[in-house]
Amino acid sequence: xxxxxxxxxxxxxxxxxxxxxxxxxxxxxxxxxxxxxxxxxxxxxxxxxxxxxxxxxxxxxxxxxxxxxxxxxxxxxxxxxxxxxxxxxxxxxxxxxxxxxxxxxxxxxxxxxxxxxxxxxxxxxxxxxxxxxxxxxxxxxxxxxxxxxxxxxxxxxxxxxxxxxxxxxxxxxxxxxxxxxxxxxxxxxxxxxxxxxxxxxxxxxxxxxxxxxxxxxxxxxxxxxxxxxxxxxxxxxxxxxxxxxxxxxxxxxxxxxxxxxxxxxxxxxxxxxxxxxxxxxxxxxxxxxxxxxxxxxxxxxxxxxxxxxxxxxxxxxxxxxxxxxxxxxxxxxxxxxxxxxxxxxxxxxxxxxxxxxxxxxxxxxxxxxxxxxxxxxxxxxxxxxxxxxxxxxxxxxxxxxxxxxxxxxxxxxxxxxxxxxxxxxxxxxxxxxxxxxxxxxxxxxxxxxxxxxxxxxxxxxxxxxxxxxxxxxxxxxxxxxxxxxxxxxxxxxxxxxxxxxxxxxxxxxxxxxxxxxxxxxxx
Amino acid sequence: xxxxxxxxxxxxxxxxxxxxxxxxxxxxxxxxxxxxxxxxxxxxxxxxxxxxxxxxxxxxxxxxxxxxxxxxxxxxxxxxxxxxxxxxxxxxxxxxxxxxxxxxxxxxxxxxxxxxxxxxxxxxxxxxxxxxxxxxxxxxxxxxxxxxxxxxxxxxxxxxxxxxxxxxxxxxxxxxxxxxxxxxxxxxxxxxxxxxxxxxxxxxxxxxxxxxxxxxxxxxxxxxxxxxxxxxxxxxxxxxxxxxxxxxx
Numbered sequence: 113x114x115x116x117x118x119x120x121x122x123x124x125x126x127x128x129x130x131x132x133x134x135x136x137x138x139x140x141x142x143x144x145x146x147x148x149x150x151x152x153x154x155x156x157x158x159x160x161x162x163x164x165x166x167x168x169x170x171x172x173x174x175x176x177x178x179x180x181x182x183x184x185x186x187x188x189x190x191x192x193x194x195x196x197x198x199x200x201x202x203x204x205x206x207x208x209x210x211x212x213x214x215x216x217x218x219x220x221x222x223x224x225x226x227x228x229x230x231x232x233x234x235x236x237x238x239x240x241x242x243x244x245x246x247x248x249x250x251x252x253x254x255x256x257x258x259x260x261x262x263x264x265x266x267x268x269x270x271x272x273x274x275x276x277x278x279x280x281x282x283x284x285x286x287x288x289x290x291x292x293x294x295x296x297x298x299x300x301x302x303x304x305x306x307x308x309x310x311x312x313x314x315x316x317x318x319x320x321x322x323x324x325x326x327x328x329x330x331x332x333x334x335x336x337x338x339x340x341x342x343x344x345x346x347x348x349x350x351x352x353x354x355x356x357x358x359x360x361x362x363x364x365x366x367x368x369x370x371x372x373x374x375x376x377x378x379x380x381x382x383x384x385x386x387x388x389x390x391x392x393x394x395x396x397x398x399x400x401x402x403x404x405x406x407x408x409x410x411x412x413x414x415x416x417x418x419x420x421x422x423x424x425x426x427x428x429x430x431x432x433x434x435x436x437x438x439x440x441x442x443x444x445x446x447x448x449x450x451x452x453x454x455x456x457x458x459x460x461x462x463x464x465x466x467x468x469x470x471x472x473x474x475x476x477x478x479x480x481x482x483x484x485x486x487x488x489x490x491x492x493x494x495x496x497x498x499x500x501x502x503x504x505x506x507x508x509x510x511x512x513x514x515x516x517x518x519x520x521x522x523x524x525x526x527x528x529x530x531x532x533x534x535x536x537x538x539x540x541x542x543x544x545x546x547x548x549x550x551x552x553x554x555x556x557x558x559x560x561x562x563x564x565x566x567x568x569x570x571x572x573x574x575x576x577x578x579x580x581x582x583x584x585x586x587x588x589x590x591x592x593x594x595x596x597x598x599x600x601x602x603x604x605x606x607x608x609x610x611x612x613x614x615x616x617x618x619x620x621x622x623x624x625x626x627x628x629x630x631x632x633x634x635x
Numbered sequence: 636x637x638x639x640x641x642x643x644x645x646x647x648x649x650x651x652x653x654x655x656x657x658x659x660x661x662x663x664x665x666x667x668x669x670x671x672x673x674x675x676x677x678x679x680x681x682x683x684x685x686x687x688x689x690x691x692x693x694x695x696x697x698x699x700x701x702x703x704x705x706x707x708x709x710x711x712x713x714x715x716x717x718x719x720x721x722x723x724x725x726x727x728x729x730x731x732x733x734x735x736x737x738x739x740x741x742x743x744x745x746x747x748x749x750x751x752x753x754x755x756x757x758x759x760x761x762x763x764x765x766x767x768x769x770x771x772x773x774x775x776x777x778x779x780x781x782x783x784x785x786x787x788x789x790x791x792x793x794x795x796x797x798x799x800x801x802x803x804x805x806x807x808x809x810x811x812x813x814x815x816x817x818x819x820x821x822x823x824x825x826x827x828x829x830x831x832x833x834x835x836x837x838x839x840x841x842x843x844x845x846x847x848x849x850x851x852x853x854x855x856x857x858x859x860x861x862x863x864x865x866x867x868x869x870x871x872x873x874x875x876x877x878x879x880x881x882x883x884x
Contacts, residue, residue: 413694450720450818453814454677454678454718454816
């Protein structure tokens with residue numbers, strides 16, 4: 113049975129690779145583990161060894177192409193099986209039983225031309241490439257082409273390549289002239305036609321039994337020919353066993369493997385459906401959904417899971433407060449340059465907000481509490497999680513025992529965990545055990561967000577963007593004026609199982625007052 | 636003959652005193668050559684021999700709450716403040732060495748007088764200020780480095796100097812305000828001077844100075860004014876306990 117050679121996955125996060133060089137040509141004999149081709153991925157350049165000994169019968173992906181992992185890039189016929197010479201009885205039938213990956217390079221005709229010829233399509237040269245431009249036809253209509261002989265050149269946004277012919281035959285039709293740009297999988301030419309039969313080997317008798325035409329509907333080119341009557345059909349021991357077990361005669365089954373070998377799925381198909389191989393042609397290889405399917409990273413999967421669980425567990429209610437931050441803005445402006453020189457840490461708004469939150473959590477312990485079965489555990493420690501956005505996801509490091517820390521201590525701790533989160537140096541116990549979370553989505557300029565609670569906590573505070581707004585100020589005589597003030601919205605998402613609207617309201621009112629009338633030492 | 640430069644980074648005043656003692660002892664013993672220590676202090680007030688406690692305006696509780704210590708020292712001068720952003724230098728020199736402008740009887744007893752030494756320190760600092768585009772001067776009877784007065788703006792103090800000499804070896808030295816938080820000087824009457832203000836290179840220069848730049852400039856000018864080559868020492872340890880292969884002398 114011929115062996116498919118696939119683009120290997122060189123590492124967990126690697127999803128594609130580029131073939132930089134074929135070390136063997138079609139027709140060469142290869143030994144097992146002998147290097148077959150070289151690839152370049154985003155992390156690794158490597159020689160890829162042959163998975164089997166045999167003859168390299170088909171190179172599906174030319175040098176310079178980038179394909180997704182597990183794409184079939186070549187086929188090796190085991191030693192002893194007929195080498196598929198271009199004019200041989202079993203052209204192109206290497207498109208194996210393995211369902212080709214949607215991103216296969218090299219011409220993959222989706223349905224045979226009505227005349228029976230082979231469609232040549234615009235190949236997809238890389239995962240994200242959606243179209244290509246034919247720069248030059250190397251063959252004219254009427255020319256004879258050998259299999260794998262280059263028939264046209266393309267230019268995509270990443271790659272210029274010569275595209276080899278998928279079959280031997282006569283180029284009967286060029287559908288797309290030079291200079292045109294078409295989408296991948298568009299038919300650009302047709303090789304062979306009604307008269308294609310002569311180009312096929314003698315054994316490809318149109319008298320093939322009924323199964324044969326149905327084989328062509330698979331995304332394989334050319335009618336695979338069953339072995340001429342009288343010859344024992346080539347097949348692997350497994351296939352022979354399956355046939356024996358099911359009392360099926362192998363002769364007369366068209367083999368879709370190399371040299372007309374009957375493959376496992378040929379025999380299974382015969383057992384399953386007898387003659388009619390239902391519309392493989394109708395298979396939606398005709399129209400894959402545009403867009404690439406990128407596997408989710410571990411972090412993303414976990415985030416997805418946690419978010420759904422949290423919404424399912426806690427009845428979320430949100431309340432939003434607008435806070436006049438002018439006093440703090442002015443204080444920070446005054447102190448920030450000397451603060452960093454003196455204390456070695458930048459003075460941002462986060463320590464102010466965090467310190468105010470901590471002071472308020474001390475006053476309203478229900479917001480810092482957690483549900484334990486039928487009880488409410490009032491956490492004695494206040495462990496504040498600060499959500500940090502990373503290039504590759506999101507993480508919430510926790511600052512423990514905040515109730516014991518000074519303003520400067522909080523400022524230092526925030527800078528430290530944010531820094532270590534970004535450089536992936538957090539210890540496991542630093543991302544768990546939180547009792548309250550702060551998330552700052554305001555850096556992008558939003559008014560306020562409605563965040564999802566970080567289970568098993570009971571509340572989360574979303575920090576909105578800081579902006580200037582006109583506000584009504586009432587002085588001590590009761591006179592109202594309008595002034596430009598720095599304003600920030602804070603939203604509290606809370607679990608209504610244990611935090612009621614009144615609790616949340618009182619909490620936020622105290623928090624707002626703490627910030628608006630800031631008196632604490634900042635050190 | 637060289638000047639060995641050691642950059643200590645930010646060190647508490649107490650720790651720096653200990654270091655000075657070690658270096659002075661080594662210098663007196665002839666184990667090491669002339670050394671310049673450059674460093675920064677966390678906020679601290681120091682009192683010289685001529686000082687009066689009444690020149691500290693902030694209360695003891697206020698200072699204690701902020702963690703600001705008060706040290707009495709054996710250097711000349713009145714009260715001063717040291718803090719982050721201020722370049723502090725302690726040249727530990729043997730005044731009997733080969734220095735420019737030595738005066739004195741005969742050939743063997745010539746040495747650099749303490750006052751002449753202070754004038755040379757002022758010279759170094761005036762040139763350092765010049766590097767940052769700030770013209771500076773010395774003022775008779777007012778040790779230290781001052782800006783030039785302009786219009787009705789009187790001169791302001793950029794750097795303070797207070798030195799101690801024992802057995803011809805100098806200690807303590809100077810403090811140059813580079814990016815010092817000048818508000819902290821409000822805790823004292825600086826050097827006992829009531830009618831003049833303190834300023835910094837940051838406040839006076841067009842281009843914001845950095846402490847690093849000030850260190851390099853100071854090292855350069857020490858070499859020029861004292862006419863010695865300045866050698867950078869990797870650490871205090873390297874100075875005091877040199878590895879056998881390389882001798883720091």
